[in-house]
Amino acid sequence: MTHDLQITGLTKSFGPNRVLHGIDLAIGEGEVVGLMGPNGAGKSTLIKILAGVHRADGGAIRFGGSPVADLASRGDVGFIHQDLGLVDELSIVDNLRLGEAPMRRLGPLLDHRRERAEAAAALERVALDCRPETLVGDLSSGEKTLVAVARMLARGARLLIVDEATSTLPPRDALRLVDALKRTAQEEGATVIMVSHKLSEILRVTDRVVVLLDGRLVADQTAVGLDHDALVRLLVAHEAEAADRDAAPVTAPPGEELLRLEAACAGRAGPVDLQVRAGEIVGLTGLPGSGLHDVAFLAHGALRPRSGAVVRAPGAASALVPPYRERQGGFDDHAVRDNLTISALERWRAPWRLLRGGHERRDAAAMVGRLSVHPADPDRHYGELSGGNKQKVVFGRALFRDPRVYVLCEPTRGVDVPTRREIYRLIGELRDGGAAVLVVSSDFEDLLSVADRMAVVDDGRVGPFRVPSDLSDTDLEAFI
Ligand SMILES: Nc1ncnc2c1ncn2[C@@H]1O[C@H](COP(=O)(O)OP(=O)(O)OP(=O)(O)O)[C@@H](O)[C@H]1O
Ligand SMILES: [Mg+2]
Incomplete structure (x- = not known):
């Protein structure tokens, strides 16, 4: 089965407030798409509908050609929200296997060695250099996010959807994460949708940039040849009055x-x-x-x-x-x-x-x-x-x-x-x-x-x- 995603005419209101006004978006297999737009534009709402957290009022979602209500609890789709759903008190191996049946060797004997080997392979896919026995609570926030990505990949996710997972990470961890996503797309043909306000990340890894504004898709273009200034122009094109406000220069020497x-x-x-x-x-x-x-x-x-x-x-x-x-x-x-x-x-x-x-x-x-x-x-x-x-x-x-x-x-x-x-x-x-x-x-x-x-x-x-x-x-x- 293919893993292309097609969204048509998606609408959503909260009470009298319409938050999504008929979103049409098609994403092909292996694409890395940056979803951008101002605060409150509806990015997380769109993703929460895909994740089955909210139900759309209208429109349709097709995945691999078949109509679906949402993409929740599918092994081939992984979501990373800000709450990663990891357990600090457990090791990386146990977190990777959380919620799955233990691997068995003969009868009741558990195959710990195989679990560890698979965990090590999963960590390698995200370039995380840690022993699988390490407690998740001892990892940095960036490393935890990488464990969450490794877990999605180990479960066979082919579509990765990431909502601002890098906003709380220091620059180095954020780069490790987006690079791991990019590699999965390039080497394994996975599809990635990532929400981020950070221009450098979007420019570094995406193939295509989609901009939402007030619940409407206002731009959809290839990231090839897009530089920092062009991306800023794309993002502020609709907010002209905000365009030229930079920090005021120092006016007076510091005082007491x-x-x-x-x-x-x-x-x-x-x-x-x-x-x-x-x-x-x-x-x-x-x-x-x-x-x-x-x-x-x-x-x-x-x-x-x-x-x-x-x-x-x-x-x-x-x-x-x-x-x-x-x-x-x-x-x-x-x-x-x-x-x-x-x-x-x-x-x-x-x-x-x-x-x-x-x-x-x-x-x-x-x-x-x-x-x-x-x-x-x-x-x-x-x-x-x-x-x-x-x-x-x-x-x-x-x-x-x-x-x-x-x-x-x-x-x-x-x-x-x-x-x-x-x-x-x-x-x-x-x-x-x-x-x-x-x-x-x-x-x-x-x-x-x-x-x-x-x-x-x-x-x-x-x-x-x-x-x-x-x-x-x-x-x-x-x-x-
Ligand atoms: N549970 C809710 N109840 C009512 N309104 C909501 C709810 N969740 C979101 N909204 C409204 O929907 C609109 C879109 O919010 P959303 O969280 O999708 O924005 P966003 O694009 O993810 O913004 P940000 O970049 O700040 O995360 C906002 O106006 C928000 O106030
Ligand atoms: Mg959001």
Whole structure:
């Protein structure tokens, strides 16, 4: 049987909201297709329909020529969502075999050797250099994703569908993953559909780029000959007004010191010495496990130093954008407005401690507009937003606190290209308004775009600071 996928006239609404307006898409065997488009465009919804999580309202799906309701629980189709479905407490072999009958040799004797050999072969297919007995909990997030891919391949998946699996990975792991997908397509003829906002990944591995916008397919073209600028043009063609907003240039030299870490240690971080002054953006990058986020938690005061000190200038409060919005980000069952205003309610308190509801509503609506949250409805439940739009709300919450110190972790994780630029512009505005900004991001492109000086965190320590514009290509390669 062939493994080509044909989608015709697919529609889907959530309540009165139409999210997919008749999607037609045909994907041939062996193609690597990048599915792109702004936050809230409907990419995950399309994939969740294929996965059987949501049911389409209309339209048809054909796989290998036959009509199907969805592609759930088929051995020849594998999905990678952000939740990988791996068990940390089990070894790689056991995870690969999870849910399958044990291999038997004679009668009740289990054939562990064969299981191990097959696991080793599966790991080789994704170029993962680990012993099959390793506990999954000891792997990095990128290695876990590769185990999930190995598991799909070991089960005979011929169509691999990957929704933003790289957005939480450091650059090196993200490249390993997309390269493994590409190799499977080239060497084994598998078909790959991958959702990503990262241009470099899309350009590196895809044969074809499909762009969704507001539930409609607005571009579908070969990736051959497509370069970075052409892809940006394709993505922002429909968002002209967002096209030329880059971070504002530095206007004034930094002022007084607002935040200082003195040989501070907590979690995996330390000892860290670091100063951030009013009117400057300091960037830190590093691999997972380096203690990068612990430095951020220390700076914000979410982690107490077990030795050393964290000193903030008198009256200099700090606001934090946490790194994992899915777990630490917001309250799913509450309105977007409440999620925006919850940590700054004092702003809207009248005398006698009454809340000025009208002002709160007006300001929340303005923030939704300023950050282009989509849908632009502050009454919508946070849990119903797409991944990138959740990120914008978490960012907006920090802005409402209007502190003098900002600690922004992974500020652009999962956001689309125009919004990424918008966030860079906002960070520039915070600096120009006199705030001390610490941007902590495993995506060093963020730092190249916004930071006035940047350093790498390794083994809990902050390395020497560099000015991004002074970095050569070789310096940049060393970051990956
Ligand atoms: N369970 C749900 N209930 C109501 N609306 C939803 C639900 N899931 C998604 N939506 C809405 O459907 C639209 C498309 O969301 P979807 O998650 O498909 O976007 P996306 O293209 O994956 O965006 P992102 O790049 O941010 O992940 C959004 O407007 C979102 O708010
Ligand atoms: Mg999505």
